[in-house]
Amino acid sequence: MPSPSVALQPRFPFTLPWLKLCALLAAALVAAPLVSVGLNVFAAGTADTWSHLAATVLPDYVLTTLLLCAGVGTGVAALGVGAAWLVTRHDFPGRAQFEWALVLPLAMPAYVMAYTYTDLLQFVGPVQTALREAFGWRRADYWFPDVRSTGGAVLMFSLVLYPYVYMLARTAFLERAGGLVEVARSMGLTPWQGFVRVSLPLARPAIAGGMALALMETLADYGTVSYFAVQTFTTGIYRAWFSLGDRAAAAQLALALLAFVVAVLVLERLSRGRSRFHETTLRRTGTPRQPLHGARAVLAWLACALPLGLGFLLPAGLLLRMALREGDAQFGTRFATLAGNSVLLSGSTALLAVALALLIAYAARSHRGPAMRWSHRIVGLGYALPGSVIAVGVLIPVTRLDHLIASALRGAFGIEAGLLLTGTIAALVYACLVRYLTAAVQTIDAGLSKITPHMDDAARSLGHGPAATLRRVHLPLLRGSVLTAALLVFIDVMKELPATLVMRPFNFDTLATQAFTLASDERLAEASTAALAIVAVGLLPMMILCRQIARGQSVSAH
Incomplete structure (x- = not known):
């Protein structure tokens, strides 16, 4: 011994x-x-290169990147927090299925989403073609938003990346807001007031963390912004290296992009301030969900179905249709x-x-x-x-x-x-x-x-x-x-x-580069095969994640 x-x-x-x-x-x-x-x-010899960049393309890169970050941050916060609050604090038809299915858009790369929506919404696509046939319009008779724009890129990123905020906010609502929501109700606060004044402040670190992850993915993306002709640092780095052969310009733009990434991380840290969000009790009380009926139940169902449908079901269906037909x-x-x-x-x-x-x-x-x-x-x-x-x-x-x-x-x-x-x-x-x-x-x-x-x-x-x-x-x-x-x-x-x-x-070439090359050549139907294969492979970890979410919910229910 x-x-x-x-x-x-x-x-x-x-x-x-x-x-x-x-x-x-x-x-x-x-x-x-x-x-x-x-x-x-x-x-x-890099000073002249930086002066040239600052006088020509740098202002556009900075402005576009700021617009993208502001738009995507707002979009993922609204979709993620709203969906998390609905499935954790309310009961309506389909809630249990939405709880795990809302993470599925993570399996859809943003550049694949961009290809499918371009095919759907372009002038010769099915949506505009149906509108012209239904109303007898010609090209000059109507206005239709251009999906290949900065606004379109914001929409693509928001639909794909909101699950980062959704997963973290859902966990925060389940773990931290249970007993305090009951206290808020006992003090006469309405459910909406309790959400704004109690649950949302407690979940702020989780929401900020999810937004930071989404913004880093946005800053790192090349396929979507390149396909939509949106001028960002990532497209500038690629153009400087391959089109211009300027290594110094590529390195300087890379460092500027890295400064944006560091700024996102610093802002996420500063958003917490000196606040602390600790549990003061080991007791876990499952707060009864508020049942929704009638029009409220329909609105809640639509609010959850919209990001899931637009972020995964519709583009996956379009890819499958294109792959099978052509x-x-x-x-x-x-x-x-x-x-x-x-x-x-x-x-x-x-x-x-x-x-x-x-x-x-x-x-x-x-x-x-x-x-x-x-x-x-x-x-x-x-x-x-x-x-x-x-x-x-x-x-x-x-x-x-x-x-x-x-x-x-x-x-x-x-x-x-x-x-x-x-x-x-x-x-x-x-x-x-x-x-x-x-x-x-x-x-x-x-x-x-x-x-x-x-x-x-x-x-x-x-x-x-x-x-x-x-x-x-x-x-x-x-x-x-x-x-x-x-x-x-x-x-x-x-x-x-x-x-x-x-x-x-x-x-x-890989599946990702093949899909990008074909889509860049406007061969969207041919790109659908490789894009669908990427999505199918991405579904495997999403299924594992969905099982963990469902298992965690069943444990918390007890």
């Missing part, structure tokens, strides 16, 4: 240093693209190649992300200190970096490294090696890994937090070191978290467009 002093010893007195080194190396890899962009901005003429061998490329890219990134996430999360469990704390924060920064910024940050040093290698081989052996790393799948996987590693780390962190430290002590008392403990104790318990992390990264990379467009190897 071990002596009592054993319990006072560190959990792993001889922890292998490679755990800590791996975590620090992963943080360095995530930080490298950002450092690369920053260093290139201050390189010699679809991609090269559906056979070409489609298999595209799907194989997508799976290769997504699978490779997911495997590497899970392996690194296990090492990082386990190193944080075994080591304490500022180094591990900062490495965790830097790894988490990757998701906040738009794919276009990461692509520029990866391409600049990789291209320089390629030139150095080529020069060395030419001088030593007379070999013309060309570019060995630039334009390869390895560079693309690295960019995607930087972008989505944080999703895997957070998922595995959550799984490790549920494993009691006493299991580590028991493993150590049996003579197991950190590596053996991870392999024989933690990995079997983390099987579900590991699979979830791999799935999340796989789906995110499958939908990734900006980094893939910029960094993909020659003749290496």
